[in-house]
Amino acid sequence: MKISLFVPCFVDAIFPDVGMAAAGVLERLGHTVDFPEKQTCCGQPPFNTGMWDPAREVARHQLRAFDGVETLVSLSGSCGAMIKVFYPQLFAGDRDEKSACDLASRTHEFSDFLVNILKVEDVGARFPGRATFHDGCHGLRELGLKTPPRKLLANVRGLELIEMKEAETCCGFGGMFSVKFPMISTAMGEVKCDSLIETGADFLVSNDSSCLMHIGGMLEKQGRPRKCYHLAEILAAT
Amino acid sequence: MSATASQGPPPSSAFRASARRFTRDLRHRGLIQKALSGYYTKRDENKSRFQSWQGARDLAAEIKFEAVNHLDRHLEEFASRIESRGAKVHWCPDAEAARSAILAIARENNVRSIIKSKSMTSEEIHLNDALESAGYGVFESDLGEYIVQLRHEAPYHLVFPAMHLTRGEISDLFQKELGSEPTDSPEELTMIARRVMRKKFCEADMGISGANFGVASTGMISITENEGNARLTTALPRIHVAIMGIEKIVPRMSDLALFLPMLATAGAGQALTCYNTLFAGPRQPGETDGPEQFHVILLDNRRTALLADPEQRDALHCIRCGACLNVCPIFKNVGGHSYGTTYQGPIGSVITPHLRGLQSWKHLSGASSLCGACTEACPVKIDLHHHLLQNRRNAAAQKPLWYERLAFAGFQFLMRNPALYALSLKLGRLGQIFHPLVNGSPLDPARAWTSSRSLPKLAPRSFREKWKARAK
Numbered sequence: 001m002k003i004s005l006f007v008p009c010f011v012d013a014i015f016p017d018v019g020m021a022a023a024g025v026l027e028r029l030g031h032t033v034d035f036p037e038k039q040t041c042c043g044q045p046p047f048n049t050g051m052w053d054p055a056r057e058v059a060r061h062q063l064r065a066f067d068g069v070e071t072l073v074s075l076s077g078s079c080g081a082m083i084k085v086f087y088p089q090l091f092a093g094d095r096d097e098k099s100a101c102d103l104a105s106r107t108h109e110f111s112d113f114l115v116n117i118l119k120v121e122d123v124g125a126r127f128p129g130r131a132t133f134h135d136g137c138h139g140l141r142e143l144g145l146k147t148p149p150r151k152l153l154a155n156v157r158g159l160e161l162i163e164m165k166e167a168e169t170c171c172g173f174g175g176m177f178s179v180k181f182p183m184i185s186t187a188m189g190e191v192k193c194d195s196l197i198e199t200g201a202d203f204l205v206s207n208d209s210s211c212l213m214h215i216g217g218m219l220e221k222q223g224r225p226r227k228c229y230h231l232a233e234i235l236a237a238t
Numbered sequence: 239m240s241a242t243a244s245q246g247p248p249p250s251s252a253f254r255a256s257a258r259r260f261t262r263d264l265r266h267r268g269l270i271q272k273a274l275s276g277y278y279t280k281r282d283e284n285k286s287r288f289q290s291w292q293g294a295r296d297l298a299a300e301i302k303f304e305a306v307n308h309l310d311r312h313l314e315e316f317a318s319r320i321e322s323r324g325a326k327v328h329w330c331p332d333a334e335a336a337r338s339a340i341l342a343i344a345r346e347n348n349v350r351s352i353i354k355s356k357s358m359t360s361e362e363i364h365l366n367d368a369l370e371s372a373g374y375g376v377f378e379s380d381l382g383e384y385i386v387q388l389r390h391e392a393p394y395h396l397v398f399p400a401m402h403l404t405r406g407e408i409s410d411l412f413q414k415e416l417g418s419e420p421t422d423s424p425e426e427l428t429m430i431a432r433r434v435m436r437k438k439f440c441e442a443d444m445g446i447s448g449a450n451f452g453v454a455s456t457g458m459i460s461i462t463e464n465e466g467n468a469r470l471t472t473a474l475p476r477i478h479v480a481i482m483g484i485e486k487i488v489p490r491m492s493d494l495a496l497f498l499p500m501l502a503t504a505g506a507g508q509a510l511t512c513y514n515t516l517f518a519g520p521r522q523p524g525e526t527d528g529p530e531q532f533h534v535i536l537l538d539n540r541r542t543a544l545l546a547d548p549e550q551r552d553a554l555h556c557i558r559c560g561a562c563l564n565v566c567p568i569f570k571n572v573g574g575h576s577y578g579t580t581y582q583g584p585i586g587s588v589i590t591p592h593l594r595g596l597q598s599w600k601h602l603s604g605a606s607s608l609c610g611a612c613t614e615a616c617p618v619k620i621d622l623h624h625h626l627l628q629n630r631r632n633a634a635a636q637k638p639l640w641y642e643r644l645a646f647a648g649f650q651f652l653m654r655n656p657a658l659y660a661l662s663l664k665l666g667r668l669g670q671i672f673h674p675l676v677n678g679s680p681l682d683p684a685r686a687w688t689s690s691r692s693l694p695k696l697a698p699r700s701f702r703e704k705w706k707a708r709a710k
Contacts, residue, residue, distance in 0.1 A: 007701050009653075013663050014694045016701035020708075035705045040653040046646045048608065050630030051638070054646040061654040141610035170567050174607025179686035181254075181605050186690040187261035187571040188607070191271075217691030 001031045001118075004069040006107070008079040009041040015209045021236035022075055022110055025123055038065035042082040047090065048175050056090050063087075063099050071117075072107045075232065077139020077208050078175075080109040085142045109139055111207050111231055115148035121155055127237045128158030132201035134192070134215065136208030137170050149207050149231050156234060164195040173214035189218045196226070203227035205234055249578050250601035256576035257605070266402065270570050273401050277564055280507030287509060288499075298500055299619035302555035305454075305487045309545065309554075312454040312487045313536065319457025323519030325532040333363035336535050340365065340446070340479055341372055343533055347477055349374065349444045355461070355468035356380035357448025358396050358558060359481045359537055362580045362593075365446070377438045379467040381431055388415045394574035396581060397505050397560035402573060435467065445471040445529070449482035450557070451497060452534075455490045459517045459534070462501055466513055478529040480517065483537050485554040497557065504617040505559035544592045550625050553588050555618040562612035562622055568605060577602065584612035588625040596633050603629035660702060667696045 003026055007019040023033045043058035062083070066072055074080030084104045091100035114120050133153060139145045146168075153161050172178065172188025179185075192215055196204060206212050209230050216228040246252065260266055285291045305312055317327040330336040344352070352374050354360065366387075369376045378387040382399035386392065388411055393399030400408070405422055412418045418430045447468055451460040459480050461468045472478045488497060494514075502508040521528035545551055563569045563583030574582040579590045579599070587602035603626040612622040634642070652659055673693060676682040684693055699707070 009659075012701040013666070013696050016697045016699060016704050019701040020704060023705075035702070037702060038656045040656055040659045041649075043653070046649060048627065048630070049642060049646070050627070050632075050634035051642060051646045052631050052635075054650040057650050058653045065656075137607070137609035137611075141614060168611070170607050170609035170611065172567065172607055174609070177605075177607045181257070182686045182689060183254075183258045183261045184568055184571055184605060185607070187267070188567045189690065191267070191567070191571075213694045214691060217687075217694060220692040221690060 002070050003031050003033050003113075004066065004072050005033060005035050006039065006042075006066070006072050006074040006079065006083070007035065008074070008076045010213070011075050011209050014213065015230065018075055018209055018230040018232050021230070022073070022232035024236045025114075025125075025232060026073070029118065029120060029123065036065050036069060040065070042079045043090075044079060044082045044086075045176055047082065047086060048177075052090060056094065059087055059090055059100070060096055063096055063103060066103055067099075069103075069106065071113075072103065073113045074107060074109050075230070076210060077109050077136045077143055077145060078210060080107060080112075081138040081142035083107045084109075109143055109145060109207065111139075111148040111152055112143060112145050114235075115151055121151045123152065123155070123235045125155075125235045125237055126157035127234045129202040130160045130162055130200065131203055131205050131234070132162050132164045132196055132199045133167070134164075134171060134196070134204060134206040134208075134211055135168055136206060136211050139207050140168060145207070149205075152231065152235060153205065159234070162199040162201050164199045164201075166191075166195060169195075171211045171215050173211050175210070178214060185214070186218070189214055193219055193222065193224075197224060201226075203229060205229050205231055207231045249598050252578050253572075253576055253601055253605070256578070257572040260573040260576055261571050266573060267571065269402065269404065270573065273398070274564055274570065277507045281503060281561075281564075284499075284503040284507060284509045288503075294496060294500060295617055295619050298496055298617055299552075299555060301488060301493050301496070302557075302618050303552070305489055306485060306545065306551060306554045308489075309484060309487060312489055313484060316452050316454040316457050316487060317534075317536070319455075320459075320519055320532075320534060322457070323522065325457075325519040325534055327534045327536060329536050329538075331538045333537075333539050336363045336481065336537050336539070337365060337368040339533075339535055340481075341368065343477065343479060343531075344369070344372075344374060344444060347444070347531070349477065351438070351442045352376045352444045352446060353438055353442035353471050353475060354378050354380075354383075354446045355448070355463065355471040356383050356399075357446065357481055358393070358580060359448050359483050360446060361393060362483075362539065363481075363537065365481075377435075377442070379435055379439070379471050380463075381428060381465060381467075384431055384435070385411065388412075392575065392580070394582075395560060395563055396558055396583075396586075397563075402575075439470045439474050442471075442475045444477045444479065445473075445475040446479045446481065447472050449480050449486055449534075450501065451494060452482050452487045453491050453494065453516070454487055457518065458491070460494055460498070461515050461517065462498065462511045462513070463515075464506070464508075464512045469513060469515055472515075472517060473528060476529055477531045477533070478517070478520070479533045479535060481535040481537060483539070484541055485556070500617050501557055501559050504557075504561040504615070540593045544589065547592070549628055550588070550592070552618075552620050553585070553592070553622075553625060555620050556585055556589075557618060558585075559617060561615045561617060565611040565615045567609065567611070568607070572605075584622045584626070585620070588620075588622055588629065591629050591633070596629065597637055600629060600633035603627075603633070660700070663696065663700050667698070670696055 043055040047055035087100040171192040172185040212228040328339040385400040520532035569583040591599040
C-alpha cells in the first residue's frame with residue numbers, strides 16, 4: 001500500500017524520531033511510505049482558540065499539501081482527529097468542503113491504521129520492560145481508539161503493560177490550554193504523574209507525543225524523570 | 239448564597255484567582271478525589287443493572303429531543319392539566335419575574351415562615367436573597383443545602399452542595415451555629431440537623447421546592463430525593479411553590495421509568511433514590527392532606543434563547559444529574575466555587591454564557607482541555623465538549639481579541655509557507671540556545687509552561703530534514 005505520513009508540526013520539530021520510527025514500521029510491513037513536504041500544521045491551535053477563519057486557511061493549505069494522497073497516517077491522535085473529525089465541520093458550506101470530507105475519510109491515526117485497516121496486531125517488535133500507556137483524549141474519545149494501541153503493545157516481546165489508575169483521565173495538556181490556564185493544566189498533570197509513578201512502570205508510552213511532552217516535562221521538573229516513548233518507537237524496535 | 243458578578247472583580251479574573259488557589263490546595267484535591275472514588279464504584283455497579291447503558295442513553299436523548307423540540311406543545315399540555323386540578327402556573331420570562339411572583343404569593347397569603355427543599359433553579363434566580371431582604375425567614379431543609387446556608391456559601395456542586403466539607407468541619411459548624419456537641423458520626427450530625435428542621439417544618443406556612451421532571455401528559459411534577467425533606471416541604475405547609483426550568487419537561491409518565499433510575503445512577507451512583515414523588519396539584523375535595531395552594535413557577539430566564547440555537551439546543555436535554563462534574567478533571571481541581579455561578583462543571587461552562595452573557599462567561603469555555611470525559615458521561619448525550627468549542631468560536635467571532643487576531647494572522651502566514659516554516663524551525667534552534675539564561679525567570683517568554691514543566695528541545699534536525707537526508 002502507498003502510505004503518506006502526516007507528521008504534525010511539533011513532532012517534526014521536537015520528536016523527529018517518532019516519524020522515522022513510524023515510517024520504519026510501515027516499510028517493514030512491506031508498504032511504501034512518502035512524506036508530502038508541503039505539510040505544516042493542521043490548524044488546531046487557532047481552531048481550539050475559536051479563531052476558525054485563520055484555522056480554515058491553515059487547514060486549506062493542508063488540503064492542498066495532501067492533494068492526491070491515497071492514505072494518510074497521522075502520528076498524533078489529536079492532530080488526526082483535527083482532520084478526521086473537525087475538518088468536515090470547519091469546512092461546512094465552504095468551497096473545499098468536499099475535499100475536506102474526502103481527506104477526512106482517507107486519514108487514520110497510526111495505531112488505528114495498523115490494527116483496523118492493515119489488520120496487523122503483531123509487527124514483530126521487541127522492547128523489554130514494564131510500560132504504562134497514556135491515552136491521548138482526542139485519540140481515545142474523538143477517534144474511539146481504546147483498544148488498538150493496547151493490542152499492538154500486547155504483542156511486543158518482553159513488554160509488560162501495567163494500566164495506571166484512572167488511565168482515561170486527561171493529563172491536562174490540551175494544547176493552548178496548557179499555557180492559558182497553566183495552574184489547572186499543572187494540577188491535572190500532577191494527578192496524572194502520580195498515577196503513572198504508582199504503577200512502578202519503567203517507561204511511559206502514548207500515541208500522542210504532545211501529552212508526553214507535558215507529562216515527561218513535568219516528571220523531569222519534579223525530579224523523577226521517566227522515559228517517554230511514542231507507540232511507533234516501541235513498535236520500531238526489534 | 240452570596241451575590242455574584244454584580245460587584246467585585248469581573249467573573250474571569252475571579253475564576254482565575256480562585257482556580258489558582260484551589261489547584262494548589264492538595265487537601266481539597268484529596269478530599270474531592272476521595273468523595274468521588276466511592277461514586278465511581280457505585281455508579282458503575284448500577285450502570286450494569288441497565289440492560290444496556292448506551293441503549294438507555296440513546297433512548298433518553300431521543301425523549302429529551304422530542305420534549306425540547308416540541309417544548310411549546312408540551313408546556314401547554316403540562317400547564318392545562320395541572321391547572322385543571324386547581325394549581326396555578328406562573329409563566330416567568332426571567333429571574334425578576336419569578337422572584338416577584340413568589341414574593342407576591344407570600345405577601346398575599348401573609349406567609350411568615352418559609353421552608354425549602356433542594357432547588358438549583360432557586361439558586362439561579364437568587365431567591366433566598368430576595369426573600370430574606372423582603373423580611374422572610376428562609377430555611378433550607380436538604381442537609382447539604384442547610385450546611386452551605388449556615389456557612390453563607392453557594393452550593394459547591396449541583397447535586398452534592400457540601401461535598402467540599404469534612405465531617406469534622408460540619409461538626410465545628412454545628413457547634414458554632416447550633417450549639418451542638420462535637421461528633422464524628424454522620425448519623426449524629428444528621429440527627430442534630432433533623433431536630434432543628436422538625437421544628438421548622440411545623441412552623442412553615444410556605445414550602446418551596448424544585449422539580450426534577452414535569453410530566454406533560456398528566457400535568458405532574460416529579461421530585462427525586464434521598465432524605466424525605468422534599469416530601470415534608472411540600473406536604474406540611476399550606477402553600478407549595480414548585481420552581482421548574484421549562485426544559486425539565488418529559489412528554490409521558492412512562493418516560494420516568496427510564497429517567498428516574500437514570501438520574502439516580504448518573505447523579506448519585508444509586509439504583510434509585512430513596513424517595514421519588516409525583517405532585518399533581520393542591521389538596522383535592524375529599525382529601526385529608528396536602529397543601530391548600532399549589533403554584534408552579536415556569537422559568538425561562540434565557541432558556542428560549544438557547545432553544546433558538548439549533549447547534550447547542552441539546553444543552554436543554556440536561557437533567558442536572560451532575561455526572562459531567564463528577565468526571566471532569568477541571569472541576570475536580572478548581573472546585574465548584576471557582577465557577578462563580580449557579581451551574582458548575584462542564585454543563586455550567588456550556589450554558590452559563592447563554593444564560594448570563596457570552597463575553598462575561600466565555601472564560602469557562604476556554605478553561606477546558608476538551609478531553610470529552612463529560613460528553614462520554616452525559617446520560618442524555620449532550621455534546622458538551624464540542625459546545626465549549628462552539629462557545630469559543632462564537633465569542634471570538636462576536637468580539638475578537640486584537641492580540642489573538644494578530645498572533646493567528648502571523649501563524650496563518652507562517653503555516654501556509656512551508657519554506658518559511660522550515661526556516662523558523664532553524665531559527666528556533668538558534669533561539670533556544672539562549673533560553674537557559676532566562677529559564678523560569680520573569681523574563682522567560684515560556685514561563686507559563688516552564689513554571690511546572692521542562693521546556694522541550696527542538697531536535698538538531700527536524701523530521702523533514704532527516705527524511706530528505708534519508709532519501710538521498
